Amino acid sequence: xxxxxxxxxDLDGTLLPKPYKNESGxxxxxxxxxxxxxxxxxxxxxxxxxxxGVTGSKITSHKPRFWDNIPLAARVEGRALLFCETxxxxxxSDDKGEPVEDEKYGPFPGNTKRYLAIETVNTFxxxxxxxxxxxxxxxxxxxxxxxxxxxxxSLAARxxxxxxxxxxxxxxxxxIEVRGDTSDTVVGVMVAGVPIQxxxxxxxxxLEPGEIEGVPTGRLCFDAVVPGLNKQLVLDWLVRExxxxxxxxxxxxxxxxxxxxxxxxxxxxxxxIPFISVCEHDxxxxxxxxxxxxxxxxxxxxVAIGRxxxxxxxxxxxxxxVDLRTIKTLASAARSTL
Numbered sequence: 001x002x003x004x005x006x007x008x009x010d011l012d013g014t015l016l017p018k019p020y021k022n023e024s025g026x027x028x029x030x031x032x033x034x035x036x037x038x039x040x041x042x043x044x045x046x047x048x049x050x051x052x053g054v055t056g057s058k059i060t061s062h063k064p065r066f067w068d069n070i071p072l073a074a075r076v077e078g079r080a081l082l083f084c085e086t087x088x089x090x091x092x093s094d095d096k097g098e099p100v101e102d103e104k105y106g107p108f109p110g111n112t113k114r115y116l117a118i119e120t121v122n123t124f125x126x127x128x129x130x131x132x133x134x135x136x137x138x139x140x141x142x143x144x145x146x147x148x149x150x151x152x153x154s155l156a157a158r159x160x161x162x163x164x165x166x167x168x169x170x171x172x173x174x175x176i177e178v179r180g181d182t183s184d185t186v187v188g189v190m191v192a193g194v195p196i197q198x199x200x201x202x203x204x205x206x207l208e209p210g211e212i213e214g215v216p217t218g219r220l221c222f223d224a225v226v227p228g229l230n231k232q233l234v235l236d237w238l239v240r241e242x243x244x245x246x247x248x249x250x251x252x253x254x255x256x257x258x259x260x261x262x263x264x265x266x267x268x269x270x271x272x273i274p275f276i277s278v279c280e281h282d283x284x285x286x287x288x289x290x291x292x293x294x295x296x297x298x299x300x301x302x303v304a305i306g307r308x309x310x311x312x313x314x315x316x317x318x319x320x321x322v323d324l325r326t327i328k329t330l331a332s333a334a335r336s337t338l
Contacts, residue, residue, distance in 0.1 A: 002079070004048035005312045005320050006244060006251045007041075007305065008235070008265060011055040011066055013219050013256035013297050014278055015041070021151050029061075029170045032069035036302035044309040045071055050079040052238070054231050056086045056190060056223045056261065058179055061170055063099060072097045085179050086225050086261070087234040088113060088187040107233035114226045116186045120211045124224055125176055127206035128191050129163045132174050135194050135202045136160040146195065152220075155193070164193065173220070188225035195220055196257065197281065217261040219280070219297075231255075232264030235273065246272030249321040252308065254301050259284050274327040276304050291328045296338045303334045 009015050017035035022028050032038050041051060051070065055062050062084065070080045075093040082091040082099060087107045091099035106112040137160035139145050139152060146152060155173065164174040174193025180186030189212075194202055199216025207214050207224060214224035235253075238244045244251045246268065253275045255262025266275035266289060277285050277293040278300035285293045294300035307330050312320040322330075 001242065001245045001248065002050040002250070003319055004050065004250070005044065005308055005322065006050040006052065007044070007308070008052045008054060008238075008244075008251065008253045008273070009301070010231070010255040010257070010262045010265065011053050011062060012057070012217070012221070013280070014254050014262075014301055015053070015298055016065055017298055018219065027151070027171050027173055029065060031065040036299045037305060038069065038302075040302045040305035040309055042071060044305055044312065045074040045079065047309055047312045048079075049309070049312060050074075052081045052083065052234075054083045054087060054234050054265065056179075056188065056217055056221075056225075057084060058168070058177075059084050059089070059091055059099060059101075060168065067091070067099050083231075083234050085187045086223060086229050087231055087237075088226075088229060105237070107229065107237055111237075113187075114229070115180065115184060116188070116212060116226055118183050118186070120208060121178060121183075121186050121189060123208060124189055124206055124212055125166070125178070128176060128189070128203060128222075128224075131202040131206050132164045132176075132191065132193055133160055133162075135198060136174070145198075152193070152195070159193070164191070187229065188223055190217075191222040191224070192220055194222055196260065197284075199260075215257075215260040215263075217257055219256075223261050230264040231262060232267040235265065235268055239268075244273070248272075248319065249323045249326075250319050252276060252322055252327060254278060254304070256280065256297055257284070258289050259286055270324065274322070274324045276301075276327060276331055278304070292324075292331045294331050294334045294338070300334065300338060303337055304330060307334060 015037045017030040075097040090102040090105040136156045140156035177190040179188045196216040199222040203222040217223045251273045253265040255265045258277045269275045
């Protein structure tokens with residue numbers, strides 16, 4: 001087990017800064033070191049802490065945005081792991097700090113993996129394209145759906161009539177990402193361009209029950225995945241493989257979508273691994289997590305991680321204890337500063 005604090009974090013909307021358009025109108029996806037959570041994470045790692053990132057994205061997008069930003073020493077020492085594709089793939093560091101997939105890992109019982117049928121993928125993509133067009137048509141006709149300064153307004157006229165392209169280019173919005181190295185190893189489909197508060201209306205109806213599951217994620221995305229695949233499987237594996245200790249009081253989860261694709265990270269909230277919510281919308285926080293809600297996305301994470309780091313420092317080389325009661329107090333204090 002790690003001998004100091006461990007944080008298990010969703011990435012987009014939780015640790016990574018919000019996408020923005022630069023002066024040329026190009027959508028930029030900033031990396032960890034550009035945001036408010038980077039310095040507190042760096043300090044936690046300097047105190048001997050550990051970080052495990054969990055994302056629905058592939059390694060290609062989050063290696064430069066997350067992994068490469070983690071101090072080299074922490075990576076090489078095994079104090080950083082990256083779970084990609086909603087936990088279907090696990091990456092560890094080699095002796096040079098580069099991520100290498102753990103081929104023995106699998107999130108399902110028996111360390112196995114599961115994939116979507118190609119027919120299911122094709123049907124969902126076709127339906128999702130219609131849903132995205134409808135979303136942009138409604139935004140075009142009812143601009144009050146979003147803040148007047150939101151960059152999606154500038155896209156509404158075009159994408160109300162055009163199909164979202166199939167691409168992994170993070171600069172393209174809207175887009176549909178089919179996540180799999182081959183057509184018979186697809187673990188999910190991500191749709192970008194529909195704000196989290198509208199995902200259920202426009203994209204949930206596109207799912208085929210029993211064949212594919214999906215929830216709104218991050219700020220502008222919707223993840224459709226293999227039935228049963230969710231972030232709780234990451235926690236289950238960490239506990240099963242004795243990577244984290246439920247009884248040590250030394251592990252905390254973070255997420256910005258506690259009622260969506262981060263719900264699995266809250267599965268052990270009352271059983272040894274408390275969850276801190278940094279959800280942007282207070283009404284999206286389940287009642288049992290309200291006392292541990294900080295809000296403000298990566299800014300909230302930064303403040304909370306900073307306070308966790310202070311607790312670890314005060315432990316003077318020992319393992320800090322962060323049980324649920326401590327996290328409730330910490331979250332309340334963090335909220336008061338934001």
